[in-house]
Amino acid sequence: MSPATRLCLVLPLRPVACRVAGGCTRAATRAIHSNPAQPAKVVPVYGTGPPPEPPQPDPEFTAQEREQRLARRRRQAELLNRAGDLKALKQQQQQDAKNTKTSGGGLKRRFWKDVHVREVNGALEIHLDTRPLRHPTTKSIIRLPASKPHLAHALALEWDNLVSAQQATKQHLIPLTSLICRALDIASSDSSNTTEGSIRPTITTTLLRYLDTDSLLCLAPPPAPGDHDPARDGPSLRTRQEQAYTSTVSYLTTRVWPGVSIAPVLDGHSLFPQPQQPGTREVVQGWITSLSPFELAGLERATLAGKSLLAAARLVVEWSEEGAHARTISADEERGRRKERYGVEEAARAVSLEVDWQTGRWGEVEDTHDVEKEDLRRQLGSVVLLVSGNGTASKSS
Known part of the structure; x- marks a missing residue:
């Protein structure tokens, strides 16, 4: 048998003989709560119709707040514009500095002014002012056959288009130079009379x-018969x-x-x-x-x-x-x-x-x-x- 889950709020007292009207006796009991039980009261609705209007702020205060809000937004927009201008100015300065660096500005510009094609001892040489153009690896003077004047002038034009000496280290800017040096390397390898390398x-x-x-x-x-494309003639x-x-x-x-x-x-x-x-x-x-x-x-x-x-x-x-x-x-x-x-x-x-x-x-x-x-x-x-x-x-x- 499971224990009781609810407690009784009214405790029985010792039965006391109590005489009531009518001549019968009953046992007296006492409740724990001191307040007497009250019945529910049904109260009718006091009022009918729509709810009252919400409270409205003072018109003078509303206009002042609106002006302050607009002024605050204007200041924020102005600050954002200034920040954007400063960021754009900084990026422009960085780009200008990068372009100046890569284009050979200042001390990094090319060290030659003019490029000439000269015939020296039966061969064509490219001279950067007075300096002959040399092989980037062997440092030997690049000498072209006298029968190739078009090649020599094209090579001179390639070096005349360079803006800085740093561009001479980029292979995609001097494709003709690298091709000529490849031919000279083959000639040097053939004349070395060594099979290795x-x-x-x-x-x-x-x-x-x-x-x-x-x-x-x-x-x-x-093309198969079904692969015919009528849109292409x-x-x-x-x-x-x-x-x-x-x-x-x-x-x-x-x-x-x-x-x-x-x-x-x-x-x-x-x-x-x-x-x-x-x-x-x-x-x-x-x-x-x-x-x-x-x-x-x-x-x-x-x-x-x-x-x-x-x-x-x-x-x-x-x-x-x-x-x-x-x-x-x-x-x-x-x-x-x-x-x-x-x-x-x-x-x-x-x-x-x-x-x-x-x-x-x-x-x-x-x-x-x-x-x-x-x-x-x-x-x-x-x-x-x-x-x-x-x-x-x-x-x-």
């Missing part, structure tokens, strides 16, 4: 890798790739590598590139090894820029003053070749067929495709300047 074998190995993944040898699948991507492939390969197998067969490595449906026929790599390797230092440096730059060894080889052969060991052609063939000159624009279009196809269909990405397009033409143009000349090439000392 030679630059030419390393370049040859690197360039031969592009023969297996050449952009001109990777063809898109033929003109030849398909596959047709354009075949035209670029046929034109370049026929030129190289006729002028540079006679008797060599170069086949596409990816023909649309294959997953892995197919190797070339036996003997093809050996012929191409021998041709690369036989190039002059300026031709080899130009071939390397053009291949890395366009990801195509074939397009780079044709560009170098077309513009090289030394011929790049190409087969001599007749006068009629020379006149026909000049009508269809393979220049920077043709090489850039050949290695950018896929990108041009996509951008022509979907549009260009601002500050991406246009920058890459100009950079590709800039690098290919530097190759043309490097290998071209007036035909009287001589070794640079």
Whole structure:
């Protein structure tokens, strides 16, 4: 049996005989509470109608408070404007200081005033006032063949556009200087007669890798009947790739590598590139090894820029003053070749067929495709300047 959870508030007392009217007796009890119980009183609602109006402030006090609030907001807005002006002024000062520092202001401006091209002992030199331009690593004077006046003047113009000497340490501001120094390094490595650390074998190995993944040898699948795009007129991507492939390969197998067969490595449906026929790599390797230092440096730059060894080889052969060991052609063939000159624009279009196809269909990405397009033409143009000349090439000392 569970204990009681409630206590009784009325305790029974000792029964006392109590006589009441009527003659009966009952036991007397006493309550704990001293206050008697009161019944609830029902009071009616005293009033009816809407509630009274809330208290209103004094009109004079309200106008004064409004003026104070507006004045406070005006002061806050003025402080915010001053803070913004101070912040903008500080940022402008920092930007001006940064621009002054990077542009060579004050003592950090370039130490030369004029740039000249001078012929010294049968070679062309670039002089910064009276100081000859030197190799940044070996500190030797940069001497160009006398048959390359365009290259020398382009190099002088590149240094004349620099504002400070600090800009000469940035490779993207002196691309022609780095390319010329690369050619001079190859010439110095060839004359050292040491096989260890030679630059030419390393370049040859690197360039031969592009023969297996050449952009001109990777063809898109033929368009299926259901892939026809009525909104686009003109030849398909596959047709354009075949035209670029046929034109370049026929030129190289006729002028540079006679008797060599170069086949596409990816023909649309294959997953892995197919190797070339036996003997093809050996012929191409021998041709690369036989190039002059300026031709080899130009071939390397053009291949890395366009990801195509074939397009780079044709560009170098077309513009090289030394011929790049190409087969001599007749006068009629020379006149026909000049009508269809393979220049920077043709090489850039050949290695950018896929990108041009996509951008022509979907549009260009601002500050991406246009920058890459100009950079590709800039690098290919530097190759043309490097290998071209007036035909009287001589070794640079």
